[in-house]
Amino acid sequence: MRTNVQLISWRREGIVADERTYLCIDLKSFYASVECADRGLDPFTTNLVVADPDRTEKTICLAVSPALKALGLPGRCRVFEIPPGIDYIKARPRMQRYMDVSADIYSIYLRYVSPEDIHPYSIDECFIDATPYLALYHVDARAFAQMLMDAVLAETGVCATAGIGSNLFLAKVALDITAKHADDHIGVLDRATFEQTIQTHRPITDIWNIGPGIAKRLAKHGVHDLRGVCELDESTLYCEFGVNAEYLIDHAHGVEPCTIADIRAYEPGAHSLMNGQVLPCDYTFDEARDVVKEMVDQLVLDLVDKHLVASSLSLYVGYAKGEGDRAREAAEGWFDGGHGRRPVSGRRGFPHTGGTRRQSDRTNSLAKLLPRFLDLYDETTRRDVAVRRIHVGFGDVVPEELATFDLFTDVATEAEERKLQEAVLAVKGKFGKNALLRGTSLKEKATARERNQQIGGHHA
Template identity: 75%
Template sequence: MSEDRTYVCIDLKCFYASVECVQRGLDPFTANLVVADPDRTEKTICLAISPAMKDLGISNRCRVFEIPKDVRYTMAKPRMKLYMETSADIYSIYLRYVSPEDIHAYSIDECFIDATPYLSLYRMTAKQFAAMLMDAVFKETGICATAGVGTNLFLAKVALDITAKHVDDHIGYLDQAEFELTIQTHMPITDIWNIGPGIAKRLAKFGVYDLRGVCQMDEDALYREFGVNAEYLIDHAHGIEPCTIAEIQAYEPSSHSMGSGQVLPCGYSYDEGLIVLKEMADQLILELVEKHLVAESLSLYVGYEKEKDAEVPAEGYFDGGHGRRSIGARGNIPHTGGTRRQTDRTNLHSKLMPRFLDLYRETTRTDKPIRRINVGFGGVVPEEFATVDLFTDPEAEAEEKSLQKAMLAVKDKFGKNALLRGVSLTEKATARERNEQVGGHHA
């Protein structure tokens, strides 16, 4: 395999918590700080904890009640707008050293950089190059970072996740030889990027617990078990990743979808859930109009409150570094819903809203409290592909679209809460509060 390229994967350490510490003049490596909403119950998830708290053995993204009672800490209310602005500032620092074509933002606090052309330019080794970027970020923002260096994107990510934790400079390095020596036999296998507890459990059926075991498995058996996804598993088990940043940036999906979801603050009744559904569908339809798109299918997911005796999972928890979750939890949550293909492609509220309501009424249970609702559109294409039939009233449709665009113009100028439907003024509605949030948290 060719190793003529070098990639760097940089992660901002405990990002949200570090930003809050910097804002308060605290050292995140000595101060105990939790990013969580104090207005919510103790079951709310901590969006981040400071490195000092992680050193105490507290799990990242734990729930507030899981923090030991003898640990004193500061609770910071989430400020998503601040975190996004800080992330953008850090991205602009990277752009002083590298071209945007060589950066792939993986998340708000993590990115990949193709360092290949810059090592000769700056006359540095790959580790020196990573250290230069990390130092620049720290000097200007006070945010510490860790990094992984590898000869492909996968090796850089694994070097970040595993190797960087065990070196003094917090910069891990993996080439093919080092990967085969140290990572192929690493356990637990769930430490490896993109291998969660579900995949690990399926591999365990074959007596496989590390990547070397995957390499030794019969490939036909892997394809029977995992289908086409076996190809990624086999490549990664051998330390292979042919994809480049250039290919990621050039990628265009063959189909598009869009969606929205929220976890409700408490168990909602059937009728209360219907209120939230109407709000969510209304906003998603307006998003179609705003982006000049139409959809050919719609989907609904309604998740219900779990029984009390199912709170503690029998198989324990999985912590992938970005939060702890119960193994098999998603499969244990009772849910209903489905996907419906439409006879037309449209973005008209008068057509789409009744279809969402029908799907809700046909599939949603009335005897269990609702805790999560997701709505979505599939087969999303540009508006010029909207369909018409002999019963279409062009004038009525033009009038409705004009009204939808007027609503968007008002919201754009005066804020999302400047114009609301009456349903959003009821007690259990959530749209007004969510319109002031980013990603379900206070902006």
């Protein structure tokens, strides 16, 4: 079968964009389904939530089983929002396990499809250009999707859903909206059915890439669905959204010129490295400053490990909510886009400080970078409000061959520091990230030791 997949590559070249068929496949309640499968349980009849039992009742459930969704629970509710009369299993997150199962499922796809025709969108979702494979397997698009879904279910116990469309956008919308109402969990959209059903669909925030902010700005012009976008004067849209109006106009008409080949060929104009975390409780100015030290230390090691240097740095410090923030949340409501609830107005309205600073050099020296971060922190961070979120980052990241020096650079000292950093990376690589720690990480409110045992902020 692999040989057949490779042989059809020559046919791909002669197919124009309008003739393509795309699949968007999503693994239904992925984390919860994996936990049910590992326990020999049916996720459609088992009440299970994936949430850390060591955290408070305010912690977000990473996933809930389809059985709980059928009772009206959102996919990313908080534990305290589960009605008290519902009995359920609470499964501790196991991120490494989910990554392993995701990799296994990707390998299943590769039995049927060449890797150049797959675009992984997230750990539980991917796009597939099915165009060359329908003739190869003598099936239509629905049968091909079912073939992949059946293989995943048989080998992993995870149920998948699929959207089918003539472009990537239509496939995604078919998955998000149409597949939910199909008995076989497969939704199909072409331009004609899109115009008949989706253009008038409300709320407009159900449409991929349209959040409450965009919806609010469209509502100012009396627009509440994609049909309204089509009917609105384009100059008004460009005035409101700038160049991003082009995406909105295309999608309102069911158009998406971008292909998987375009995505794979894309090269960003600039690169960056980021590290962020939500703190487990309120932190004082000094406690949060120690966390910044830990985060910068780890991010600099990432620069060294990847042989990169940076010419700018950024800091974001978010503060605990006040009564006014909670009142605003309650008044405006919440939006759930499938990846957790957030206030309708977004996070930008919450108090935060920080900024971005250009450097006079390109470097990955901790001795230079840490004092610059701490200066930025000391100058911009409030001391009268508790800290709850911290993000640090490096911008304009380039290969270390482009590092710059000045007349005052102590080359010998930087070479010694580099040897030390490489030794630290070697020890951590062999014995684990907690094999070597700075004294700061032994403080009570330090977070590095715990985060070194996590993936994406959750138990590995």
